[in-house]
Amino acid sequence: MLAAVGCFSLMDAAMKLLVRHYPPFQVACLRGAAALPFVIVWLQLTGGWRGLTRVRWKLQAVRGVIGVGMLTSFIFSVKWLSLADAYAIFFAAPLLITALSVPFLGERVEWQRWLAIVVGLVGVLAMLRPTGQGWLSLAGLGALGAALAYAVSAVIVRVLSRTDTTGSMNIWYTISIAVGAGAIAAPGWVPLRREDWPWIAVVGMLGAAGQHFITEAFSLAPATVVAPFEYTALLWGVGLDLALWGVLPDPAILGGASVVIASGLYLLHRERTHLEAEHP
Numbered sequence: 001m002l003a004a005v006g007c008f009s010l011m012d013a014a015m016k017l018l019v020r021h022y023p024p025f026q027v028a029c030l031r032g033a034a035a036l037p038f039v040i041v042w043l044q045l046t047g048g049w050r051g052l053t054r055v056r057w058k059l060q061a062v063r064g065v066i067g068v069g070m071l072t073s074f075i076f077s078v079k080w081l082s083l084a085d086a087y088a089i090f091f092a093a094p095l096l097i098t099a100l101s102v103p104f105l106g107e108r109v110e111w112q113r114w115l116a117i118v119v120g121l122v123g124v125l126a127m128l129r130p131t132g133q134g135w136l137s138l139a140g141l142g143a144l145g146a147a148l149a150y151a152v153s154a155v156i157v158r159v160l161s162r163t164d165t166t167g168s169m170n171i172w173y174t175i176s177i178a179v180g181a182g183a184i185a186a187p188g189w190v191p192l193r194r195e196d197w198p199w200i201a202v203v204g205m206l207g208a209a210g211q212h213f214i215t216e217a218f219s220l221a222p223a224t225v226v227a228p229f230e231y232t233a234l235l236w237g238v239g240l241d242l243a244l245w246g247v248l249p250d251p252a253i254l255g256g257a258s259v260v261i262a263s264g265l266y267l268l269h270r271e272r273t274h275l276e277a278e279h280p
Contacts, residue, residue, distance in 0.1 A: 001217040001229040001230070002229055002232060003209075003210075003213045004210045004213035004217060005210075005230060005233050005236065006210075007206045007209045007213065008206070008233070009083070009236030009240065010202075010206050010236075010240075011031070011207050011210060012078060012086075013240045013244060015027050015031065015075055015078065015203055016078045016079065016083065017199055018030070018199055018200070019075050019076075019078065019079040020079070021190065021196065022190050022192075023185060023188055023190065024079065025072050025184045025185035026181070026182075026189060026190060028068060028075055028177060028181035028185075029177070029182035029185050030200050030204075031071060031177060031181075031203050032174050032175070032176070032177030032178030032182075032207075033178040034200050034204025034205075034207070035174050035177075035178075035204040035205070035208040036175065036178060038204055038208035038209070039170050039171050039174050039211075039212075042167075042170075042212065043170075043171065046167070048165065048166070048167030050165070051164070051165040051167065051168055052165070052167060052168045052171065052172075053168075054168075055164045055172065056160060059156055059159060059160055060164070060168075060169070060176075061176070063153055063156045063160070063169075063173060064172065064173060064176025064177065064180060065180065066149050066152055066156070067149075067173055067176060067180075068180040068181050068184075069145070070145075070149030070150050071146075071177060071181070073142040073143070073145045073146040074086065074090070074142065074146035076138075076139065076142045077089075077139045077142035077143040077146065079139070080138075081139045081140070081143065082241045082245065082249060083236070083237035083241050084234060084248075084249040085143075085237075085249055085253050086139075086143045087234050087236075087257075088234060088237075088249065088253050088254070088256060088257035088260070089124060089127050089128065089140055089143035089144055090143050090144075090146060090150070090230075091124075091231060091234070091257060091261060091264065092121060092124045092144060092260065093148075093151045093154075093227065093230060094151075094228050094231075094267065095116075095121060095124075095260070095263060096151035097151045098113060098117060098267050099114075099117055100151055100152065100155045101158075101222075107222075108274075110270070110274075112266075112270055113267050113270050116263040116264075116266045117263065119263050120259065120260045120262075120263030122259070123256045123259030123260040123263065124260055126256040126259070127140075127252070127253050127257065127260075128140040128144065154227065157169065157218045157219065158218055161219035166215050166216055169215050170208075170211055170212055170215055173215075174207075222271065225268065225272070227264070228264045228267065228268045231261050237249075
């Protein structure tokens with residue numbers, strides 16, 4: 001998960017550069033299309049072609065549709081927000097994963113963790129003022145929508161991992177992003193500039209690597225254990241914002257992010273306590 005966060009943070013910085021010149025759906029399509037060759041090479045090197053067609057197609061398709069919405073919403077948010085601000089709001093995802101694990105995974109969440117989820121979401125609401133335009137900022141809501149889509153996708157990966165291989169989840173997800181976002185972007189497609197090709201290649205390489213690491217992470221451990229490591233993205237966001245754009249997050253954003261991170265870490269603590277009680 002730590003490796004995935006590093007890859008995705010660098011990829012997000014590259015996409016933030018690209019979205020200045022191309023629509024969000026087109027950037028999402030480029031992300032999927034550029035990652036596909038790297039995914040294919042990885043499958044060839046690891047012998048991961050087995051099981052690519054023996055999958056749960058409906059769940060794979062649902063995950064693909066959700067992935068298009070998640071990626072496009074997040075790209076839209078980072079177009080207007082700093083990476084750190086977008087990440088701080090996106091940190092609602094681990095809280096939402098825990099909440100969704102009850103109806104979809106049958107996991108038990110006691111009242112202490114529900115309280116932590118509520119407190120964390122209050123922190124998210126406090127942060128939905130990243131541009132000073134109030135909580136109805138479209139960019140802020142885009143980041144929150146991406147967090148919800150990410151949480152649903154993570155839960156689907158947990159279900160798919162019971163029957164589908166990591167390779168099948170990676171390649172069909174990547175194809176879904178490229179084809180789905182590309183179909184939506186096609187009517188308003190903007191010709192690619194020659195100087196942007198290196199950035200597109202970087203997005204593809206990092207996206208493929210990050211997708212492999214995150215799929216493997218959620219396949220190997222419970223979602224409520226893996227997800228909190230997403231918080232290291234804030235360190236990447238602050239560093240990249242300062243290095244590339246010379247900006248730092250607003251103190252209010254850092255305050256709200258602290259509440260959300262504290263809630264998420266408490267969820268991790270409660271989950272570990274629960275697992276130790278079940279398997280002493």
